[in-house]
Amino acid sequence: MEIRHMLSALWRTRTGPILIAVQIAIALAALVNITYLITQRMEAYTRPTGIDIGNIFWVRSISYATDYDHKSAVETDLQWLNSLPGVIAAAATNSPPQTWWGIGMPFSASPDPKAVKEGARVYLMTARAIETLGVKLAAGRTFSPESVAPPTADFGAALQQWAPEVVITQALANRLFPKGDALGKPLYIGLVNKSAKIVGIVQTLQAAPISGPFEKFGNQVVVAPITPAGPNALYVVRTQPGRRSQLMAQVEKEMADRVPGRYIEQLQTLTKTASDTRNGMRTGSIVLGVVTVLVLAVSALGIFGLAVFNVTTRTKQIGTRRAIGARRFHILRYFLVENWLVTSSGVVVGCILALVAGVIMSRTMQTPRLPLYYLVGGVLFVWMLGLLSVLLPARRATEISPAVATRTV
């Protein structure tokens, strides 16, 4: 074919094509790695939480009076919240799910201090916790209301009176009991040196959408029947569908004054909490995504510009070729193939760049290596983009009349 002529023509005016190839290389490396990065994040924050987020809100009260009685306040509040029409269940907790704050503790399957320990997020919650979160039990039952430890003055003391029963997530059960026999086994709790019987296993309960090496800590959760320590109280409330905002208004109006010496500090839907938690990741991904799209757009523009220039300067030659028998198709093919050669040389360099960048990123961020199919997809995409960018100028080239050959430009 005409490849040899093409290459020699390219070589004679090499500056433009080389510039395009370098752009393509950078664009490919950016496209592949940023897409992978954003996909990893998206995976982390769209992963199922297991929680009935859309129907849950939480409310936090802060006490200021010296005679405030946390124990009776929690009892009064829980009784009241659970009695409201439209409330499915309400429970006290030490931190709302889907936030970064909370307690993490080490757990193991054996009392041996050398045993493998797994870190997990701990939720100290009162009776009906599982129902309140709307999470599904994969096995066993929820903890009994009698097992809930009463409230204490501070959080360390609350952990010390660790209750006899716990519910854990499947993710943690799989880690500590790989044989799948977690149910009914004792769970050993580090930092407090206690143990509790695993009475239930929850399918999914995501504490926070963590990505990267600490991802597992988002899904390894222990729900312990312990009333969180005072003097501030936090309640999670799950309502029947559609009744959340009405109940929130009622709680805001009526709850604080039911117990003297405290005020409602925060009242929030879990929907907002979950979205705020993801906000930072989202903004970062948007910035990276926008810049990557810009890189691609400008590269496409470069290809387009070069092609337009080539068509314009070669008008006479194209006309001549047409006059001596080349079909429109041959002209189109010439430009497409020429562009493909330029793009491909950029792609080769880009693959190397992408792999190097991928290794650096996975090293520093401790994330899995860039999967090769991202690179394959990226290469195909860049080829497509190159072809599309050159299509319009190439079509214009085919419309050059053979008669041009006979005229001076």
Place this chain on the structure above:
Amino acid sequence: MMLKHDFLLALRSFRRNPILTALMVSAIAAGIGAAMITITIYHARAGHPIWWKEDRLFAVALDNRGSDHTGEELQRHPEYPPDQLTFRDARALYRSDIPDRAVMMYRTGRVVDSGKPGVRPFGVFARLTTADFFPMFEVPMLYGTGWARVADTTPEPVVVLSKHLNDKLFNGANSVGRTVTLNGRQFRVLGVVDTWMPQPKYYDVTVGSFDVAEDLYIPFGWSTALQLQTWGSISCVTPDAKIGGFESLLTSDCVMLQYWVEISGAAKLRRFKQFVDNYTLDQKQYGRFVRPTNNYIVDIPTWLRLHDVIGDESRIEAVLALLFLAVCILNTVGLMLAKFLGAAPITGLRRALGASRKQIVRQHLTEVIVVAAAGGVIGLALARAGLWAIRVMTFIPGPDDSPDKRALAESLSHMDYRMVALAIAVSLLTGVLAGLYPAWRIGKAPPASFLKAQ
């Protein structure tokens, strides 16, 4: 004179090729816009909040971890000691008189009752700290002063307020000597801090490297007297550390205090390091500090680097944006070259009529620099708009936001005059880089080669 002529020629050339010119201007504008956005964010995160004192302030971290520590293998730098100290170690180090000043502190919270009718009590973050905090970190005082060191051991009912809290409680008046009610207990106001928000919040990076300062400062003596819990982070770093009530925190291996010293002179610093190492070696006899001695006494830049306050995110953004700028420059080179060669017959004519090679190069370079300057101006506007959008996306307004929070969001995306100057410099440099080769190429060509084709 010649410059003006070159400039007019450039304008004429733009009119000849408006689309191509617009493409070049927008490519440069997009490149500079994106680069300035990410560089501004990076620059804000890489700030030096107290640069004039960086040679005297040191963070202290001791490695009191047990032989194995859950999750350690996942950490990026398992070799770093925990970033905070236990109560017992902080108190032990505090006895040393080697440092000129020393601060041990942690974040807690209090409920403020303004006593005004109809105003509900509200919670604020408070910093429980020793007296040296104010002179050591050079906290600007609007009214009054901090407290004397004696309040660090025997609790005195005195506090220092933030400007925001003073505005809220006393409408901004000089409140020194007046009382505030914290959780039902009366405290006398000793001072009011002026607007102060060092970023990164280097003196406590454990609950977020970029955060507003606390609204209340309480003498350290109240820590045990009121059994004040931390509202920051606490981490138990030995396998046999037991979490219990507040009393047990005073002796357990759970870290929760930040520790800073001010030391001038290398000899003193060496002595203090020796003192700290001796202390941890000595503690081994009680079965603590089981690992090889690994105590960090580091200056602020090192401390911020250890905590990676800049973060992968802004680094990746900055690299990507600079690559993008490079792509834009390459693109402009390509488009410029095409444009110049397209107009080569005119150039050839000028050469034939006596324009020197130098004049041709200068004329074309002027044209590129005009394009780059226009791109730079639009890019600056784009950067401002982009930073504004990022601010809107990241700042979530709350019901009762301190003005500091808004200021924080703004400071993290603020383009100061240095950034603007940098943007102008970058756009001119872009112009020169993008124009040099095409201008040289077109200047090199012999005049006849272009005339011939006509």
